[in-house]
Amino acid sequence: MTTDPEFIRARTARHRRLPEIGDGGAARLAAARVAVVGAGGLGSTVIPYLAAAGVGRINVFDDDVVELSNLNRQILHSVDTIGQPKIASAIAAGQRIAPEVEVVGHQLRLDENFADVVGAVRPDIIVDGSDSFDTRFVVDSGAAHLGVPVVFGALMQWSAQVTVFDSAGIYGPAVRLTDIFPDTPGVRATPGCAEMGILGSVAGMVGTLLATETVKLLVGAGRPLVGRMLVVDALDMTTSEISLAHSAGQPDTVVQQQSVAVTPLTAEALDGATVVDVRRAEEIAEYPAPFATVHVPFDQLDAFRPEPGRQLITLCRSGPRSIRAAQRLAATGHEVVGYLDGGVQALNSETSLT
Numbered sequence: 001m002t003t004d005p006e007f008i009r010a011r012t013a014r015h016r017r018l019p020e021i022g023d024g025g026a027a028r029l030a031a032a033r034v035a036v037v038g039a040g041g042l043g044s045t046v047i048p049y050l051a052a053a054g055v056g057r058i059n060v061f062d063d064d065v066v067e068l069s070n071l072n073r074q075i076l077h078s079v080d081t082i083g084q085p086k087i088a089s090a091i092a093a094g095q096r097i098a099p100e101v102e103v104v105g106h107q108l109r110l111d112e113n114f115a116d117v118v119g120a121v122r123p124d125i126i127v128d129g130s131d132s133f134d135t136r137f138v139v140d141s142g143a144a145h146l147g148v149p150v151v152f153g154a155l156m157q158w159s160a161q162v163t164v165f166d167s168a169g170i171y172g173p174a175v176r177l178t179d180i181f182p183d184t185p186g187v188r189a190t191p192g193c194a195e196m197g198i199l200g201s202v203a204g205m206v207g208t209l210l211a212t213e214t215v216k217l218l219v220g221a222g223r224p225l226v227g228r229m230l231v232v233d234a235l236d237m238t239t240s241e242i243s244l245a246h247s248a249g250q251p252d253t254v255v256q257q258q259s260v261a262v263t264p265l266t267a268e269a270l271d272g273a274t275v276v277d278v279r280r281a282e283e284i285a286e287y288p289a290p291f292a293t294v295h296v297p298f299d300q301l302d303a304f305r306p307e308p309g310r311q312l313i314t315l316c317r318s319g320p321r322s323i324r325a326a327q328r329l330a331a332t333g334h335e336v337v338g339y340l341d342g343g344v345q346a347l348n349s350e351t352s353l354t
Contacts, residue, residue: 008100012054019317020221024280026054028299030100032218033057035123037110037139039086040064041198042129042153044076045207046214047090050127051098053215058101059121060090063109073193073200110135114142125214127151129207133181133188140177143167149226151213152177153206155198158235160206163244164213164226169331171217171324172226173245180229180244202234220278220298220321265313265338267291267347273311273337276304278325279344283317287344301328311337318343 008030009016016026032055036043039062050058064086066077076089087105094103106117118126119142128139128150136154143150144167154161167176181187209230216222227245270291277284277293284295296304298321306312312334314322322339330336340347 003100008054011098011100015053018221019283019286021219022280022282024282024297025219025221028219029054029215030056032125033059033121033123034125034127034214034218035059035061035118035121036090036127036129037061037135038129038131039074039076039090040070040129040131041073041155041193041200041203042207042210043086043090043127044074045204046127046129046211047076047103048093048097049208049211050214051094051101051103053211054098055101055214055218057121058090058094058103059106059118059123060087060103061106061108061110061118062086062090063107069194073198073203075200075204110138110142112138114138115145118142119146123148125149125151125217127210127214129153129210131155131192133190136177136181137183137188140165140167144176149217150177151210151217153210155193155203155206157196158199158202158233160202160232160234161229162206162209162213162225162232163229164217164224166226170328171224172327175227175244199234202232205234206232220324222321223323265340267340269337270313273313274306275313275315275340276306276325276329277315278321279316287317287348289315289344290347298325301325302332304329306334309335311335313337314339316343318345 012026015021016023034050034055036046036058039060047058047060066081066084066086068082070077076093081089085107087107091103091105094101126143126148128136130136139150147168149164149166149171152163152165165176166172167174213225216224229242229244231240275293277289277295278298280297293315312329314325316322322343326336326339
């Protein structure tokens, strides 16, 4: 394991150039802990890409060994590793791709022990790459107990479902797996890949989506799949989106908080409100707002204590982070007017036209 900063900077140089990540986001990735449940079809892509992104510690939970029938999709493994624990391949991939990343294997089955064993590694995000509803319900219950969001993927034949379950409502509507799939014997009996089959490359497609959603959550970039499910049909090569926020039976308070948080505003609507700029310091230095703001980075919102009764408007680079920031501030009782539509990019564009 190397800690040479020049090596690490060179290895992660390409995503550091993204304005949504930069050096600050790379530092957050390096400090992050992700728990990946399953080193099979989905984990085979998730684990290498999280390591490549520089996620500091990746804890992999899988009690299985490599079988020949795994190899059409589980590209972490090979014919040379048949009969060996799958976690061994995960550890080897991490060392090969990103020697500064710590990949830790846990060869055990998750059941009632979930809160203890997964809680002990203190994950920021849990990626559910399991292949049965028995395990998915265990992950859902344990993650809700820990208050940790779950990046979820499910495969069948040529299709897949991808979403982010966030029982604590940190990133959006507090939707859980059981809000969508009730824990019944019929759901638990849903056939998996062994019975229905799966095209290996579909597992790879979906695994990269799970890795991308995980990185977005960790650095506070873009709009995550919270409150909505992406459905992929690889046979026709189409995608569709299902809204989960209102169909999941959420309490009225959650819906009210969401409606306040997603109110788009223009600069003319400030009217004395405090504008909270949730971008990183390096982003603000490069593209400052054309008016006074209070700087509170997205990952420090929980510690923000504005004056009582102060109306707040959130601002980011292009809009998505400020939407989630408004949701989080509203959820903790602050008076949120809305967010500045289009972020600083839109403000700078308006200024250049006048």
